[in-house]
Amino acid sequence: MVLEQIDALVATGRSIGRGEAGRLSIGFCTSISAGNLRSTLLDFKKRFPHIEIATTERPRALLMNALRSGTLDALVVTGEPPQSDNKTLRLWSERVLVAFREDHSLAEHDVVRWTDLRNETVLLSHHDPSREFEDLIISKIGSADDRPRIDRHDVSRGMVKSLISMGLGISLVMESDMGAKFAGLVYRELRDGTGSSRIDFSAHWRPDNENPALHGFLQLLSERYPSPASVE
16 A cells, blocks of 8 residues: 555656646636637646646736746736746737627627727726726827726726626727626727727746746647747
């Protein structure tokens, strides 16, 4: 019995060393109800069934602190966190959509233009990626007089959808948010003269992280998103 236990421990140690077992902690500030992050995690779990995946959803600044302290192995976030000492892998991009009640006048349109938002109230969470949404509004609608009113709420993205259903305004969402159905809400793609608007995602990790499970995750990301992804 003792020898069997020792053999099992040795086998487990070898599996961990090869990145086939262990634990991987991933932080993100986006939805996993649909989209590339969800499919990537499902693919990783299928490829490495003995690796425990621990996920954390927090604002980007808190995630960066957790990465710096070693609490998290990797982040998948929008934007460019200002941490030059971390490794970065550019990943996918997602379309930006507008969400509103199904009885809203914009529901008649198959596509919504940024200029259509002029007289609207846009509800944004204090959490990411709201900063990117606000930057897009400013860049797409040059005149301050033509921009929609922005109401910020210290709530989750799911709660913002509840506020929309109450008729308090509309909101901007990522393409992956469409996987979480919410009764009475509809989504339309936002466009301007150049086409759809998109927000980029990237992975970040510490170069001194020697967790073998992290290597497997990064390898999977490189395979799934080889171009224009690049390691910096």
